[in-house]
Amino acid sequence: METLGLLISGFSVALQPNNLLFALIGGIIGTVVGILPGIGPVAGTALLLPIAFKMDPTASIIMLTSIYYGTMYGGTLTSVLVNVPGEAASAITCIDGYEMAKRGRAGPALAVAAIGSFIGGLVSVAGLVLLAGPLTKLALLFGPPEFFSLMLVGLTLVIGLAGRSIALALISAVLGLLIAMVGIDPVVGAPRFTFGNINLMGGIDIVIVAMGLFGIGEILVALEGDQRIEIIRARIRDLVPTREDMRRSTGPVLRGTGIGFVLGLVPGVGAVVPTVISYITEKRLSKTPGEFGKGMIEGVAGPETANNAYANAALIPLFTLGIPGSPTVAIIMGAFMMKNIIPGPFLFQEHADVVWGVIASFVVGNLILLILNLPLIPLWVSLLRIPRAVLFTLILAFCVVGAYSTNGRLFDVGTMTVFGVVGYLFKKLDVPLAPLILTLILGPLMEQSLRQSLEISQGSFMVFMERPISAGLIILAVAIVALSTRSIVSNVRGQDSEL
Amino acid sequence: MTRLHVVAGVIFMLIAAGLGWEATRYSYYSALGPGPGFFPLWLCGALALLAASVIVTARRDGGAVPADFWPDRTGLLRIGAVIAALIFVAASMDALGFRLTMLIASLGLLLALGCRSPVQIGLTVIFASFGLSMLFSDYLGVALPSGRFGL
Numbered sequence: 194m195e196t197l198g199l200l201i202s203g204f205s206v207a208l209q210p211n212n213l214l215f216a217l218i219g220g221i222i223g224t225v226v227g228i229l230p231g232i233g234p235v236a237g238t239a240l241l242l243p244i245a246f247k248m249d250p251t252a253s254i255i256m257l258t259s260i261y262y263g264t265m266y267g268g269t270l271t272s273v274l275v276n277v278p279g280e281a282a283s284a285i286t287c288i289d290g291y292e293m294a295k296r297g298r299a300g301p302a303l304a305v306a307a308i309g310s311f312i313g314g315l316v317s318v319a320g321l322v323l324l325a326g327p328l329t330k331l332a333l334l335f336g337p338p339e340f341f342s343l344m345l346v347g348l349t350l351v352i353g354l355a356g357r358s359i360a361l362a363l364i365s366a367v368l369g370l371l372i373a374m375v376g377i378d379p380v381v382g383a384p385r386f387t388f389g390n391i392n393l394m395g396g397i398d399i400v401i402v403a404m405g406l407f408g409i410g411e412i413l414v415a416l417e418g419d420q421r422i423e424i425i426r427a428r429i430r431d432l433v434p435t436r437e438d439m440r441r442s443t444g445p446v447l448r449g450t451g452i453g454f455v456l457g458l459v460p461g462v463g464a465v466v467p468t469v470i471s472y473i474t475e476k477r478l479s480k481t482p483g484e485f486g487k488g489m490i491e492g493v494a495g496p497e498t499a500n501n502a503y504a505n506a507a508l509i510p511l512f513t514l515g516i517p518g519s520p521t522v523a524i525i526m527g528a529f530m531m532k533n534i535i536p537g538p539f540l541f542q543e544h545a546d547v548v549w550g551v552i553a554s555f556v557v558g559n560l561i562l563l564i565l566n567l568p569l570i571p572l573w574v575s576l577l578r579i580p581r582a583v584l585f586t587l588i589l590a591f592c593v594v595g596a597y598s599t600n601g602r603l604f605d606v607g608t609m610t611v612f613g614v615v616g617y618l619f620k621k622l623d624v625p626l627a628p629l630i631l632t633l634i635l636g637p638l639m640e641q642s643l644r645q646s647l648e649i650s651q652g653s654f655m656v657f658m659e660r661p662i663s664a665g666l667i668i669l670a671v672a673i674v675a676l677s678t679r680s681i682v683s684n685v686r687g688q689d690s691e692l
Numbered sequence: 693m694t695r696l697h698v699v700a701g702v703i704f705m706l707i708a709a710g711l712g713w714e715a716t717r718y719s720y721y722s723a724l725g726p727g728p729g730f731f732p733l734w735l736c737g738a739l740a741l742l743a744a745s746v747i748v749t750a751r752r753d754g755g756a757v758p759a760d761f762w763p764d765r766t767g768l769l770r771i772g773a774v775i776a777a778l779i780f781v782a783a784s785m786d787a788l789g790f791r792l793t794m795l796i797a798s799l800g801l802l803l804a805l806g807c808r809s810p811v812q813i814g815l816t817v818i819f820a821s822f823g824l825s826m827l828f829s830d831y832l833g834v835a836l837p838s839g840r841f842g843l
Contacts, residue, residue: 360746622697
């Protein structure tokens with residue numbers, strides 16, 4: 194009952210005109226980011242961080258989270274109408290969504306995706322409300338060894354699911370941790386990896402790295418390819434799904450919600466995995482699996498629901514444990530920290546007004562997106578007609594001004610450029626970027642937990658195995674690495690893997 | 693993995709060696725417990741091992757570099773233009789100011805990326821320079837450089 198009261202007070206915050214406006218602005222920006230190629234949710238939220246810095250904490254976080262799940266809605270449009278996913282989580286929707294569009298059924302595909310996304314988002318918010326209390330109580334039992342072990346589990350999950358090579362994913366993670374070491378050591382105050390450069394004393398900002406890797410890097414990759422796109426027209430009057438469409442979509446929406454929600458709770462899974470699992474599940478459960486890939490509405494409803502359920506649920510580990518589960522959530526964590534609000538078990542006690550306002554805004558934001566998205570489809574699609582040269586020039590201009598305004602120095606523009614080239618090369622070499630950005634934000638927390646743990650144990654690493662929760666988490670981390678390695682070895686040996 | 697991963701592995705190895713050497717200069721253990729060099733040194737060791745494993749795997753696999761790995765000439769020119777524009781911005785904004793720098797950089801970039809419509813060029817250039825300056829400087833209070841010419 195207490196939680197319900199807090200949620201109701203959260204609604205009174207979320208429904209304030211100022212916060213409503215920023216939920217709307219965030220939803221619109223998120224949809225645009227999701228639609229436009231060359232800019233994903235990570236770069237989109239990172240670009241807006243400097244603006245958020247100037248705003249009230251609740252409004253800024255409401256705007257950033259709205260951008261996050263707004264991209265999930267927006268990405269669907271390009272997947273269905275252009276066969277180009279605006280962001281990675283919508284990639285699987287291309288398979289059946291585009292086929293539906295080619296058959297003149299783009300409207301029902303988009304409508305079912307939007308409705309499914311709304312339901313998935315709403316259920317995840319309900320889950321967040323229910324789990325916030327128990328998870329916060331659990332987190333209060335955590336000391337430095339448990340936090341270190343938990344972050345290790347998150348890391349191993351990122352690595353295990355990151356790509357074809359565990360070694361490359363681990364390299365990405367270690368590089369993120371090393372970049373996080375740049376600056377002044379938090380315990381003894383000595384400079385590390387600054388090489389006498391005063392600009393490095395404050396460390397390398399996550400916003401700069403994210404804009405470089407995910408903003409500039411994406412643009413460089415996109416500039417290699419064909420700059421023309423073919424858009425399938427969708428009329429508003431064609432949007433309404435038939436009763437048969439709704440009947441066929443009910444199961445996939447419910448299952449997608451469950452899959453997205455559960456995987457959202459696990460730090461490090463990433464937004465793509467729930468969509469893939471949902472698609473595979475629907476295909477396996479279907480009486481006509483051979484029709485998948487030829488325009489099955491189940492192949493749109495399930496994954497689209499799963500990605501929005503995931504996006505909302507992925508904020509649960511951040512709010513309750515202080516651990517970001519995905520690169521975009523890591524940027525949102527950066528926004529919290531910029532406002533001197535530390536996500537984690539004390540968040541609900543120390544900043545109840547902010548956090549419950551943000552949670553309530555998820556419901557409001559998802560509703561705004563549902564209302565906004567469907568009638569405005571022609572407008573959203575017209576954005577794709579913006580010439581790539583114009584689009585990329587504008588994104589780059591935003592990146593420049595965003596990087597500069599982070600610390601008010603041109604050094605950051607240069608650093609962003611370097612990370613842009615690194616991001617481009619990493620993409621070409623199949624080195625996953627998600628582990629780098631996650632460890633960059635987790636690095637200082639991991640180091641602090643590790644050093645505090647070793648101080649407690651006077652240097653003995655056994656401290657991680659002597660405490661039951663920590664030992665359990667370490668065993669889990671080892672199991673994840675072992676299973677990931679086994680699955681990769683199986684793939685190498687030529688066994689089929691649907692993932 | 694392809695033969696290019698051998699090169700990448702060597703670069704990662706060099707980074708590990710360089711940073712590892714630097715990390716040995718920091719205190720490994722102090723009276724307070726692990727020192728500032730503790731975590732970096734372990735990380736550099738891990739990076740070196742991982743780089744070695746990439747080199748070994750890539751040499752063993754010996755996969756050819758995919759045909760589409762390198763961009764074609766047009767793609768290369770576009771990528772070069774973006775990087776050149778960013779370097780120009782970083783190098784000249786203090787002297788020329790935000791608006792003039794962005795005006796020149798966005799104009800050059802639009803032309804390099806193949807935009808030929810005067811209206812599109814005009815509107816984009818004005819938004820990327822004066823528009824963003826107004827948004828960030830006037831409305832958000834970000835102090836953008838005005839340069840020697842006050843632009």
